[in-house]
Amino acid sequence: MKNQSFTKKLRNAFAGIGFAWTEERNFRVHLALGLVTLLAFAVLQPTALWWALIVLCIALVLAAELLNSAVEALADHLHPELHPVVGKVKDMLAGMVLVISFAAAVVAMLALYATVAA
Numbered sequence: 001m002k003n004q005s006f007t008k009k010l011r012n013a014f015a016g017i018g019f020a021w022t023e024e025r026n027f028r029v030h031l032a033l034g035l036v037t038l039l040a041f042a043v044l045q046p047t048a049l050w051w052a053l054i055v056l057c058i059a060l061v062l063a064a065e066l067l068n069s070a071v072e073a074l075a076d077h078l079h080p081e082l083h084p085v086v087g088k089v090k091d092m093l094a095g096m097v098l099v100i101s102f103a104a105a106v107v108a109m110l111a112l113y114a115t116v117a118a
């Protein structure tokens with residue numbers, strides 16, 4: 001499994017995104033929200049700095065969803081029974097997604113406000 005070609009690694013990475021897309025509703029919701037935000041940006045044309053910030057925020061939200069799903073899947077596989085530590089880990093993962101999503105929403109609103117007000 002070590003030293004696979006770059007194209008094989010890329011295929012593995014897209015397969016991981018595919019798992020999240022098919023199995024995780026929250027990932028699909030966040031992807032849809034990201035696309036709607038990009039559409040709003042395309043209409044309102046904010047400055048390049050706002051574009052950079054929002055692309056970074058959308059990527060962070062999606063990456064957080066991937067990490068959340070990956071750790072949840074691993075925890076459920078290693079410990080299928082209910083356990084308070086597994087519950088705590090899942091709650092902290094959900095907290096991570098919430099914190100990043102909130103920051104992304106604030107950045108999007110500030111960008112749109114700054115653009116409309118300019």
Ligand SMILES: Nc1ncnc2c1ncn2[C@@H]1O[C@H](COP(=O)(O)OP(=O)(O)OP(=O)(O)O)[C@@H](O)[C@H]1O
Pocket residue numbers: 026068069072079080081082083084085086087088090091094
């Ligand atoms: N194996 C477990 N042991 C103890 N508590 C659990 C376990 N699985 C889930 N829980 C508790 O139930 C809550 C909801 O679990 P669930 O797996 O639906 O998480 P979720 O955050 O809604 O997941 P997703 O990110 O898939 O929407 C968790 O946040 C946790 O508090």
